[in-house]
Structures are given as structure tokens and as C-alpha cells.
Amino acid sequence: MATNTQEQQSQAARHQEVGHKSLLQTDDLYQYILETSVYPREPQPMKELRELTAKHPWNLMTTSADEGQFLNMLLKLINAKNTMEIGVYTGYSLLATALALPHDGKILAMDINRKNYELGLPVIQKAGVAHKIEFKEGPAMPVLDELLQDEKNHGSYDFIFVDADKDNYLNYHKRLIELVKVGGLIGYDNTLWNGSVVAPADAPLRKYVRYYRDFVMELNKALAVDPRIEICMLPVGDGITLCRRLK
Numbered sequence: 001m002a003t004n005t006q007e008q009q010s011q012a013a014r015h016q017e018v019g020h021k022s023l024l025q026t027d028d029l030y031q032y033i034l035e036t037s038v039y040p041r042e043p044q045p046m047k048e049l050r051e052l053t054a055k056h057p058w059n060l061m062t063t064s065a066d067e068g069q070f071l072n073m074l075l076k077l078i079n080a081k082n083t084m085e086i087g088v089y090t091g092y093s094l095l096a097t098a099l100a101l102p103h104d105g106k107i108l109a110m111d112i113n114r115k116n117y118e119l120g121l122p123v124i125q126k127a128g129v130a131h132k133i134e135f136k137e138g139p140a141m142p143v144l145d146e147l148l149q150d151e152k153n154h155g156s157y158d159f160i161f162v163d164a165d166k167d168n169y170l171n172y173h174k175r176l177i178e179l180v181k182v183g184g185l186i187g188y189d190n191t192l193w194n195g196s197v198v199a200p201a202d203a204p205l206r207k208y209v210r211y212y213r214d215f216v217m218e219l220n221k222a223l224a225v226d227p228r229i230e231i232c233m234l235p236v237g238d239g240i241t242l243c244r245r246l247k
Contacts, residue, residue, distance in 0.1 A: 024235075030066075038065045045127035046095055049120050053090045056119065063093035063163065063189070067237035071161065071187070074242075075100035078185060080158040084108045086140045086172060087164030087189075091120035097161065098129035107133045110140040111164075140164065144175040155181040163189035166212040169219045173243075177228055180245050186229075191220055192239025 024030045042050070046068060053062045063071075071093055075083070081102060088094050088111035097107055111117055114137040124130050136143055147153040157180045162172055169188060176186050191197075193216040196209050205213070220241070223231050229243040 033066060038069050043099055045123050049092050049095055049123045053092060061089045064237040068092055068096040070236050072096040072100045075159060081105045082156060082158050084157050084160040086110050086162045088117050090116050091124055095124055098132045101132055105132050109133050109135045110143055112138060148175060148178060154178055158184050160186045167215045170222055182245050184245055186243040188241045190238045191216060191233060191241040
């Protein structure tokens with residue numbers, strides 16, 4: 001009996017560790033989704049980049065494979081052509097986007113760390129989609145402010161994906177709502193933040209999870225009452241909230 005209890009505790013602990021990528025009840029169920037639906041259809045370049053990123057010490061930052069599949073299909077469904085990504089890391093979600101866009105599609109990609117982006121760049125180049133990407137190293141906020149100064153950029157983006165500094169999500173939203181077109185989508189990643197959004201105040205959380213939790217919850221509350229958008233929060237990956245601009 002003690003052994004069974006220890007196994008259950010070990011499984012619970014392991015699930016908590018990977019929970020930032022799976023909010024399902026068990027890891028076995030998540031693995032079933034990956035092996036049945038995601039991995040068999042994952043494009044070879046995305047598989048190569050996923051496996052490359054898994055060896056990186058910060059691999060927890062990467063977009064999960066099921067979320068990459070979701071983004072790829074979503075972009076095709078909305079016929080996206082002009083997109084933006086804030087927070088790139090090694091480029092897994094960026095590659096999912098680039099593969100979904102038409103040959104003349106464009107992605108403005110921003111990240112504070114070019115080195116991480118360049119880790120995945122050879123895979124992106126080999127996939128034949130690097131020409132779609134304009135990468136800018138540095139904080140995204142100054143770039144957004146510069147874009148907003150030109151009226152032609154207002155309402156010009158079909159899709160914007162944000163997976164960056166959570167304490168700036170609301171600041172991003174104030175700007176992105178002007179840049180995405182009416183009917184276009186903004187996707188905010190990590191909006192369930194390792195499930196911590198429903199954790200008790202005294203729950204044992206990692207420092208970075210606890211620090212950013214309030215910012216994520218503040219964003220969620222703000223999006224829920226924003227009359228300019230309609231929203232859908234999905235338990236894919238670590239939670240992604242889609243915002244469709246209404247006006």
C-alpha cells in the first residue's frame with residue numbers, strides 16, 4: 001500500500017512538473033493525444049526543431065507540440081497572411097506559423113535573445129520559410145509604439161501571437177488591439193499559467209510561477225470585460241486565450 005501511495009505521489013509530482021504544457025488530468029492522456037494526433041502529423045522541420053529545443057537548458061519556454069499543431073491549423077482556417085509574434089525563443093511556434101502562411105506571407109518576430117532564435121534558424125531555413133520572417137532583437141514595446149505612429153499599420157495584422165513577458169501582457173494588449181484588423185485574432189499564451197490561476201494563496205509554487213501569476217490573472221480579468229473583443233480561452237498547452245477584434 002505504501003508503494004502505491006508513493007507511486008501516486010510521484011506521478012502527481014511529475015504531472016506538476018510538466019503541467020505547464022499539459023493541463024489534462026493525467027500525463028498518459030496527454031501522451032495519447034501527442035502520439036495519436038500530433039506526432040504522426042507533425043511536419044519534419046517542426047519535429048527536428050522540437051527535438052533540438054528539448055536539449056536546450058531553457059526548454060520549458062518552448063511551445064508545446066499540440067499547441068504548435070493548433071496554431072498551424074488556426075492560421076490556415078483564417079487565411080492569415082500578415083502576422084506578428086512577440087516572444088520567439090528557438091522558433092517552434094514561429095515555424096508552425098511560417099509553414100501555415102502562403103509563400104508571400106509575413107511574420108514580424110520579436111525577442112530579446114537573438115542567440116536562441118539563431119539556434120532554430122537553420123531548421124527554419126532548411127524548411128524554406130525563412131524569407132517570411134523579419135526578426136527584431138530587443139524589447140517589443142518600442143517596436144509596437146513605432147508601428148502605431150504610422151496609420152497604415154493600424155488594423156494591418158491578421159494574427160498576433162504573444163508568448164513573452166507576462167508582466168507586460170496588458171501593455172501589449174493596449175497596443176496590439178490597434179494593430180490587429182477587425183475580425184483578426186490575438187493569441188495570448190500561458191493564460192492558465194501552470195494551473196496556478198486557481199491555486200490557493202498559500203500553495204507551494206515556484207518563484208517565477210508565483211511572481212507572474214497575478215499579472216496573468218489581471219490580464220484574464222481585463223480581457224473578459226473588454227468590449228472591443230470576443231474571447232475564447234482554451235486548455236491547450238498552458239492555456240491560450242484567443243481574442244477576436246470586434247471594433
